[in-house]
Amino acid sequence: MTELLGFGREDVDRISNDSESPDWIKEKRATAWQAYENLPMPTLRDEMWKYTDLSTLNIKNTRTTEASKYSAVEKFESFPEEAVKLLSDEAVQLEENGGMCKPGLLIQHDSQVTFTDVEKELTAKGVIFCSMSDAVRNHTDLVRKHFMEKVVPVGEDKFSSLNAALWNGGIFLYVPKGIEIKMPFKSYILMTDGGKALFHHSLIVLEEGAHVTYIEQCRSEDYATDSLNSSVAEVVVKEGASLDYITLQNWGNNVVDISTRKAVVERDASLNWMVGTLGGKVTRSAYETRLIGQGSSTKTRGFFLASDRQHHDFWGLLSHEAPNTTADLLYKGVLTGKSRSVFRGLIKISEVAQLTDSYLTNNNILLSDEARADSVPTLEINANDVKASHGATVGNLDKEEIFYLMSRGLTKSSAEKLIIYGFFRPVLKSIDSEILREHIYGFIDKKLGA
Amino acid sequence: MTTENGLLTIKDLKVKINDKEILKGVNLKIGPGEVHAIMGPNGTGKSTLAYALAGKASYEVTSGSVTMEGENVLDMSPDERARKGMFLAFQYPSEVPGVTVDNFLRVAYNTVKKKELSIWEFRNLLKEKMEFLKIDESFSGRYLNEGFSGGEKKRNEILQMAVLTPKLAILDETDSGLDIDALQIVAKGVNELLPEDSSVLVITHYQRILRYIKPDFVHVMINGKIVETGGGELAEKLEEQGYDWLKEKYGESGKDNNNVTANN
Ligand SMILES: Nc1ncnc2c1ncn2[C@@H]1O[C@H](COP(=O)(O)OP(=O)(O)OP(=O)(O)O)[C@@H](O)[C@H]1O
Ligand SMILES: [Mg+2]
Numbered sequence: 001m002t003e004l005l006g007f008g009r010e011d012v013d014r015i016s017n018d019s020e021s022p023d024w025i026k027e028k029r030a031t032a033w034q035a036y037e038n039l040p041m042p043t044l045r046d047e048m049w050k051y052t053d054l055s056t057l058n059i060k061n062t063r064t065t066e067a068s069k070y071s072a073v074e075k076f077e078s079f080p081e082e083a084v085k086l087l088s089d090e091a092v093q094l095e096e097n098g099g100m101c102k103p104g105l106l107i108q109h110d111s112q113v114t115f116t117d118v119e120k121e122l123t124a125k126g127v128i129f130c131s132m133s134d135a136v137r138n139h140t141d142l143v144r145k146h147f148m149e150k151v152v153p154v155g156e157d158k159f160s161s162l163n164a165a166l167w168n169g170g171i172f173l174y175v176p177k178g179i180e181i182k183m184p185f186k187s188y189i190l191m192t193d194g195g196k197a198l199f200h201h202s203l204i205v206l207e208e209g210a211h212v213t214y215i216e217q218c219r220s221e222d223y224a225t226d227s228l229n230s231s232v233a234e235v236v237v238k239e240g241a242s243l244d245y246i247t248l249q250n251w252g253n254n255v256v257d258i259s260t261r262k263a264v265v266e267r268d269a270s271l272n273w274m275v276g277t278l279g280g281k282v283t284r285s286a287y288e289t290r291l292i293g294q295g296s297s298t299k300t301r302g303f304f305l306a307s308d309r310q311h312h313d314f315w316g317l318l319s320h321e322a323p324n325t326t327a328d329l330l331y332k333g334v335l336t337g338k339s340r341s342v343f344r345g346l347i348k349i350s351e352v353a354q355l356t357d358s359y360l361t362n363n364n365i366l367l368s369d370e371a372r373a374d375s376v377p378t379l380e381i382n383a384n385d386v387k388a389s390h391g392a393t394v395g396n397l398d399k400e401e402i403f404y405l406m407s408r409g410l411t412k413s414s415a416e417k418l419i420i421y422g423f424f425r426p427v428l429k430s431i432d433s434e435i436l437r438e439h440i441y442g443f444i445d446k447k448l449g450a
Numbered sequence: 451m452t453t454e455n456g457l458l459t460i461k462d463l464k465v466k467i468n469d470k471e472i473l474k475g476v477n478l479k480i481g482p483g484e485v486h487a488i489m490g491p492n493g494t495g496k497s498t499l500a501y502a503l504a505g506k507a508s509y510e511v512t513s514g515s516v517t518m519e520g521e522n523v524l525d526m527s528p529d530e531r532a533r534k535g536m537f538l539a540f541q542y543p544s545e546v547p548g549v550t551v552d553n554f555l556r557v558a559y560n561t562v563k564k565k566e567l568s569i570w571e572f573r574n575l576l577k578e579k580m581e582f583l584k585i586d587e588s589f590s591g592r593y594l595n596e597g598f599s600g601g602e603k604k605r606n607e608i609l610q611m612a613v614l615t616p617k618l619a620i621l622d623e624t625d626s627g628l629d630i631d632a633l634q635i636v637a638k639g640v641n642e643l644l645p646e647d648s649s650v651l652v653i654t655h656y657q658r659i660l661r662y663i664k665p666d667f668v669h670v671m672i673n674g675k676i677v678e679t680g681g682g683e684l685a686e687k688l689e690e691q692g693y694d695w696l697k698e699k700y701g702e703s704g705k706d707n708n709n710v711t712a713n714n
Contacts, residue, residue: 403507403544421549
């Protein structure tokens with residue numbers, strides 16, 4: 001079998017040097033690389049990869065970006081043209097805010113941080129929002145406690161190990177005790193060429209009682225050759241804290257995205273995931289939430305719109321490891337063309353997690369005969385006093401509904417669109433930012449052929 | 451301004467559903483501003499006629515013609531018919547999750563009226579109609595028919611009619627399931643919120659609603675055909691005597707009525 005990926009030990013060394021990694025990071029990279037080499041490449045025989053055939057991917061020649069490719073810019077306008085193009089909506093917002101990026105904005109271009117701006121007052125209070133490379137050098141103590149330790153330990157699986165060895169992008173967000181910020185921290189991950197391999201490793205730590213929102217968006221145009229993006233995020237939400245984590249994947253049609261985001265949620269803390277997948281060629285996203293503290297909770301709202309030959313593979317784990325925890329995951333997809341989706345979800349309730357409520361739901365609408373959606377929700381319950389349920393549906397648009405709307409004058413396509421928006425609404429309404437919602441609607445419109 | 455054909459002309463309309471003939475030659479002419487009522491036993495094809503007029507896809511028209519202001523309706527898609535001024539208040543309206551009443555109706559209004567009212571402009575228009583129909587404000591933000599009670603769904607159909615002001619409103623048992631007060635409000639809506647020259651086709655089992663929406667013509671449909679046509683007094687007679695005398699006169703199957711045409 002030919003190799004799926006073409007990376008070697010020399011890439012690890014080069015990235016270590018380029019990013020001026022401290023020794024402890026170099027060691028982690030080396031250990032991770034070893035783990036990557038030792039672990040077998042997943043195949044369709046692996047339960048976790050049963051629906052996504054990696055052997056058909058064409059990403060062997062993808063390469064990481066050289067360190068000196070882009071220099072950091074002070075001003076948004078000074079970005080290379082192709083990057084500015086991808087950020088037009090953000091530029092509008094910036095202008096409205098008089099050039100201020102409150103509370104924080106971070107832009108990564110081909111996995112290099114080229115723009116960072118954080119509200120000064122917040123920095124003074126101890127809030128940190130910076131690139132991961134900066135964080136491992138400048139905030140070692142804060143980072144080291146969590147980085148690749150308990151949340152996503154080195155060597156856990158093939159792709160997170162590769163990420164741990166080769167990461168050069170990613171963000172660090174640290175919010176000290178009791179700080180509440182309404183406006184979202186934002187980061188953009190841009191790719192402006194084909195044949196790339198981007199590795200982001202991020203860490204978000206919320207101290208006790210902190211409340212923030214973080215929005216991460218991936219964007220690129222369509223290019224001729226395929227690229228790989230790997231994002232790994234580790235999230236720690238401490239006692240009584242709450243985090244809204246929004247990811248919007250909006251890659252061009254040549255990007256293979258294999259990403260994992262994992263979180264531990266402590267006592268009375270909460271974590272809300274919002275997951276939007278619009279672009280990409282093959283997308284594999286894993287979201288795992290461990291509710292380790294009593295009274296902790298998590299909510300996931302996800303949606304995707306797949307077209308052409310897009311392939312979406314979603315894995316969600318709701319792990320209840322303490323009493324009185326609640327989880328609620330709702331994931332909705334619409335498929336057109338020859339697209340393909342897989343939803344796998346697991347509610348896992350340990351012996352100690354009594355009085356737990358957990359819900360897992362996946363609904364799919366197929367707009368074409370050639371599209372296909374699989375759904376595999378599962379339960380693993382080891383406590384007796386709990387409420388847990390899962391449900392999955394795959395169906396077509398309701399003809400009666402379409403006729404009803406058309407009988408009021410709506411064209412077939414606008415009736416269908418309205419029903420699809422209605423289908424997504426329970427998910428999209430959880431996005432507070434109107435600009436973001438508009439961006440998503442615009443994209444859906446475009447994809448459905450407005 | 452209408453042609454000599456009147457507003458709507460149905461000639462010898464035959465409709466099949468799943469290969470079964472349900473409408474067996476319906477003739478009906480509706481002039482502008484007229485109110486017609488169709489009554490008849492369960493399962494005789496009243497809703498089928500309504501759906502066929504609205505253009506439901508699975509209904510196969512095997513013969514006959516339907517014209518509206520001289521134009522061939524049967525060639526039009528359901529949305530074209532709506533834009534032409536046809537409106538059907540459904541006997542069983544669909545629930546459309548996630549689609550709010552106000553947003554949906556604004557899209558419908560802008561499409562039918564070829565306007566581009568903003569959310570705010572439309573909200574005023576909607577509010578006025580809702581007040582008239584005594585529909586609580588909160589309904590405009592609710593998902594279309596989802597969780598609506600039977601009566602609320604019916605009232606919501608009339609709200610849609612009031613917003614779209616069609617030339618022809620077909621009300622398929624809009625009165626069923628309405629309490630006495632609601633019935634009066636709905637009737638008032640039909641009488642006052644439609645333009646003077648709009649026509650109404652009321653499908654009903656009860657004479658009750660016809661006391662408020664006064665019909666110029668009452669038709670009786672039996673087994674896929676209109677077998678008897680009269681004025682308001684026919685509805686009263688049906689209320690008192692039921693359909694047996696008609697079934698006797700025209701046979702259970704309505705097959706002996708070949709010489710009867712519903713003229714008006
Ligand atoms: N989709 C369908 N498939 C098969 N038969 C159908 C279908 N829809 C309607 N029918 C049949 O057509 C006949 C006429 O139905 P329709 O709903 O038009 O009656 P109706 O006069 O409106 O009755 P009601 O007074 O009960 O509302 C009935 O026998 C019904 O069972
Ligand atoms: Mg009926």
